Amino acid sequence: MIKTGDSSSRNTELDLSARIAGVxxxxxxxxxxxxxxxxxxxxxFYDVNELGGISGKGLTLQPKxxxxxxxxxxxxxxxxxxxxxxxxxxxxFLDKECAYWETLDTVRIVNLGGNTFEDYVAGAELIQKxxxxxxxxxxxxxxxxxxxxxxxxxGIAFGIRTCDARELVRAVRQAxxxxxxxxxxxxxxxxxxxxxxxxxxxxxxxSLINTISGMKIDVRRRRSVFNNLYAGLSGPAIKPIALxxxxxxxxxxxxxxxxxxxxxxxxxIIEFIMAGAAVxxxxxxxxxxxxxxxxxxxxxxxxxxxxxxxxLDEIRGIx
Ligand SMILES: Cc1cc2nc3c(=O)[nH]c(=O)nc-3n(C[C@H](O)[C@H](O)[C@H](O)COP(=O)(O)O)c2cc1C
Numbered sequence: 001m002i003k004t005g006d007s008s009s010r011n012t013e014l015d016l017s018a019r020i021a022g023v024x025x026x027x028x029x030x031x032x033x034x035x036x037x038x039x040x041x042x043x044x045f046y047d048v049n050e051l052g053g054i055s056g057k058g059l060t061l062q063p064k065x066x067x068x069x070x071x072x073x074x075x076x077x078x079x080x081x082x083x084x085x086x087x088x089x090x091x092x093f094l095d096k097e098c099a100y101w102e103t104l105d106t107v108r109i110v111n112l113g114g115n116t117f118e119d120y121v122a123g124a125e126l127i128q129k130x131x132x133x134x135x136x137x138x139x140x141x142x143x144x145x146x147x148x149x150x151x152x153x154x155g156i157a158f159g160i161r162t163c164d165a166r167e168l169v170r171a172v173r174q175a176x177x178x179x180x181x182x183x184x185x186x187x188x189x190x191x192x193x194x195x196x197x198x199x200x201x202x203x204x205x206x207s208l209i210n211t212i213s214g215m216k217i218d219v220r221r222r223r224s225v226f227n228n229l230y231a232g233l234s235g236p237a238i239k240p241i242a243l244x245x246x247x248x249x250x251x252x253x254x255x256x257x258x259x260x261x262x263x264x265x266x267x268x269i270i271e272f273i274m275a276g277a278a279v280x281x282x283x284x285x286x287x288x289x290x291x292x293x294x295x296x297x298x299x300x301x302x303x304x305x306x307x308x309x310x311x312l313d314e315i316r317g318i319x
Contacts, residue, residue: 078235250276
């Protein structure tokens, strides 16, 4: 039962926590990869330790400069991005950013990308080695982003066909004992099948969805706005699709589901939890509201009080 009294004492009675592979999230609000840097920038606006977790910018084995030309474009209820995974590389991240991550009291997730099978595995090995040396004080989990292009096979993303992704998930699982979530692409041939494969190969969780492939044409210049022709659509425009996919995957697998896609309100979070998500991630909304995490947490608590929900477990996966 929730006690009555001032709102701060009532808040302490609410249970927003979730556990994934032995890692406790104090609340379900995790910042999505590529939309929150490594957290430091947003720490100017609010205490990021209030968050359930942070998924850092996607890292590749080698540093990447990212794409030339237009990188982001606003669309109806969303945005297209073609950032091209600009990042400092795994080693530079471990050397420089991890000192800050060691100071944080929130779940810290390394998002790992790669161009080739070998890059992914070598990246995972480096992260594992660093975690062993540090005693796991800076990284709590790896999120394996399988939506990056496989250059060796002509630019096809690992995340489209289950058979292409299986060996990669298996190899990365062997390379690390850290909790592992695999981030799935909505462009996959069958996302529930892909999630099941991840479970079979020993992943501790699946994260979904990444952006949906989209396009914008500059009609005056008679060319695509983006040098790479297509770009990734995110934000409220994709929420109904993301929610449906989270529900389908949650019905199919036993491992926890980390749900995301267009979340920008407390009721959006509740929808994903009801669809079966253990925790959720917030991406594009960070660009609209620099205090997104803080505001969503306050509104989520308020919603729970109004609806007499003492623990999110009461409503998780009820649909
Ligand atoms: C600018 C931008 C950069 C992103 N970079 C990454 C990335 O590096 N790795 C990754 O797994 N997802 C990346 N994403 C995808 C998001 O983490 C998230 O899966 C997607 O945007 C859907 O959530 P949203 O609608 O709340 O933004 C990026 C998204 C945006 C908008």
